[in-house]
């Protein structure tokens with residue numbers, strides 16, 4: 686009997702997981718499976734959205750019999766054709782995303798990307814290339830990485846699709862969470878420009894970390910479409926809860942969202 690390198694590696698991974706060599710990347714307590722996926726206990730804590738019955742505006746569950754969910758009815762601007770959101774931006778999900786963005790834990794991008802691939806496969810979403818929502822170079826320099834780029838790069842690697850650094854953010858904008866919706870849209874005008882036009886004629890998977898009103902994704906999509914993208918579909922790691930999407934921003938809440 687012949688063993689391929691992949692099957693030997695898989696056998697070793699199973700053995701190492703059985704011996705407890707791996708840890709879940711989120712809790713670092715429970716044993717991991719060596720693929721950097723969330724352990725069942727952590728998955729339980731996260732409000733992971735089902736793909737079926739999702740709202741194409743925000744990727745979360747559609748709570749209406751209409752085309753979009755109740756909170757997306759307030760946000761008619763939706764130039765992307767579909768969306769998948771992985772989880773709700775609350776509780777453990779919020780802590781997870783904030784740890785990746787602000788607490789220097791970029792390694793959390795991997796389990797998120799693996800969950801994204803699982804959900805994308807389930808959704809049957811079609812795309813030819815992956816494009817991350819960029820950060821302004823100054824913010825990227827301070828953080829030293831862009832969390833959306835990390836997730837997008839890992840999705841591209843897992844799916845075998847090209848990663849295109851198609852967009853750049855040419856203007857620093859005030860933090861979106863401090864603005865009302867109308868102000869968000871105005872705030873984003875002229876924010877994105879094209880860095881690499883090789884996405885023209887392609888169906889794009891746009892990757893963002895957190896979706897609140899969808900204004901950022903909409904602004905990025907408009908620029909991609911104006912520069913020849915065939916279609917844009919959105920993958921966001923987390924979507925804010927419905928009440929928080931509609932409510933006016935509370936003073937001092939969510940100071941950092943980008």
Ligand SMILES: [Zn+2]
Nearest residue numbers: 709712724727
């Ligand atoms: Zn865990």
Ligand SMILES: [Zn+2]
Nearest residue numbers: 740743754757
């Ligand atoms: Zn929605």
